[in-house]
Amino acid sequence: MKTEKIYYKNQFQTSCEAILIESIENGLIFDRSIAYPEGGGQIGDVGTLIRCKDGSEIPFYNTTKIKGRNIFLNDFPSIKIENQIVHHINSSFEFEKDEKFLIKLDHLKRAQTxxxxxxxxxxxxxxxxxxxxxxxxxxxxxxxxxxxxxxxxxxxxxxxxxxxxxxxxxxxxxxxxxxxxxxxxxxxxxxxxxxxxxxxxxxxxxxxxxxxxxxxxxxxxxxxxxxxxxxxxxxxxxxxxxxxxxxxxx
Missing domain, CATH: 3.30.980.10 (Threonyl-trna Synthetase; Chain A, domain 2)
Structure with missing residues (x-):
């Protein structure tokens, strides 16, 4: 399942609700995100993940992309699209699949980037x-x-x-x-x-x-x-x- 990239629709949106689809080592993957992942020389976004069930806040210190589909176009560089976005965290929490989160962006850092x-x-x-x-x-x-x-x-x-x-x-x-x-x-x-x-x-x-x-x-x-x-x-x-x-x- 790919991550819906909200920043392509509205890059000025600073938060969104999302459902956890996978928890990996030091990272969480959601069904959608406003966080831009590292790529093309641009650094990944940072921000805060808020667990809707208890309001606890978990900082994410980087955003990267994994998986995806390769495309090959005559007039465009070969890239991977339809990726999953990983929000990297330092946390020992136990997470449940389909758990709801609020993703909040450090929009000052995004704006200047x-x-x-x-x-x-x-x-x-x-x-x-x-x-x-x-x-x-x-x-x-x-x-x-x-x-x-x-x-x-x-x-x-x-x-x-x-x-x-x-x-x-x-x-x-x-x-x-x-x-x-x-x-x-x-x-x-x-x-x-x-x-x-x-x-x-x-x-x-x-x-x-x-x-x-x-x-x-x-x-x-x-x-x-x-x-x-x-x-x-x-x-x-x-x-x-x-x-x-x-x-x-x-």
């Missing part, structure tokens, strides 16, 4: 304008609530002038208030694309809905080897974006 994911895509969009095909040189990615980074296997270093130009171009897009869309592949609902302006890339992470949310973006670089370069994106806390998250648990 979401902004860094979209900010990283925006920076890559600008990089593509400057260095066509550089997306094929990506060898690593990490998206957290504190930063987003991309690692490239390239034989040159980003100059200070290029870093300033990337940040300037990002801010120009931000000032234009360009809508950001996430939409599915026509053949698979969980094969998703990210779109900003005319730039489209496959991505199933969480994202903001407009470039204006990325105001204050900072771009940095770091040398990580003779033939490797790291681009780092930092987004300041955005209280207005955080306010979009709803306590609805429908």
């Amino acid at each position: 979401t902004l860094h994911h979209s900010g990283l895509h925006l920076a890559l969009m600008v990089l593509e304008e400057m260095f066509s095909g550089i997306d094929k040189k990506i060898v690593g990615a990490k998206i957290t609530d504190k930063y987003g980074r991309l690692d490239f296997s390239i034989d040159f270093k980003f100059t200070p002038e290029q870093i300033v130009n990337i940040e300037t171009r990002c801010n120009e897009y931000i000032e234009k208030n360009i809508p950001i869309e996430v939409f599915p592949h026509p053949e698979e609902n969980e094969a998703l694309y990210w779109k900003c302006d005319n730039y489209i890339v496959p991505c199933g992470g969480t994202h903001c809905e407009n470039t204006k949310d990325l105001k204050g973006i900072k771009i940095k670089r770091k040398s990580i080897g003779k033939l490797s370069e790291r681009l780092i994106v930092e987004i300041p806390f955005n209280e207005q974006f955080l306010s979009l998250y709803s306590d609805s648990n429908n």
Whole structure:
């Protein structure tokens, strides 16, 4: 049985009721969840599991996915969909199958992670304008609530002038208030694309809905080897974006 991924329907929902379908070592699997699992470089959500029968609270410190179905599309990376989502816990409780829980998200951490994911895509969009095909040189990615980074296997270093130009171009897009869309592949609902302006890339992470949310973006670089370069994106806390998250648990 797969986990229904509520974040695909409403990524701003911060809680939901769910039924326990399986208990594994250090983890619980539910029939549905608002928690985004680690994947594509983005960290997994954290939060609290509340047992409906007694109100006890159990923190979950990470979210990952297991099982699922492999898909192979001509114009999309091979990925696994229809997974089960594991909410990782440190607990010695005994749990009963079909037990009801309330899953509550750490929405501050999710919001800032979401902004860094979209900010990283925006920076890559600008990089593509400057260095066509550089997306094929990506060898690593990490998206957290504190930063987003991309690692490239390239034989040159980003100059200070290029870093300033990337940040300037990002801010120009931000000032234009360009809508950001996430939409599915026509053949698979969980094969998703990210779109900003005319730039489209496959991505199933969480994202903001407009470039204006990325105001204050900072771009940095770091040398990580003779033939490797790291681009780092930092987004300041955005209280207005955080306010979009709803306590609805429908």
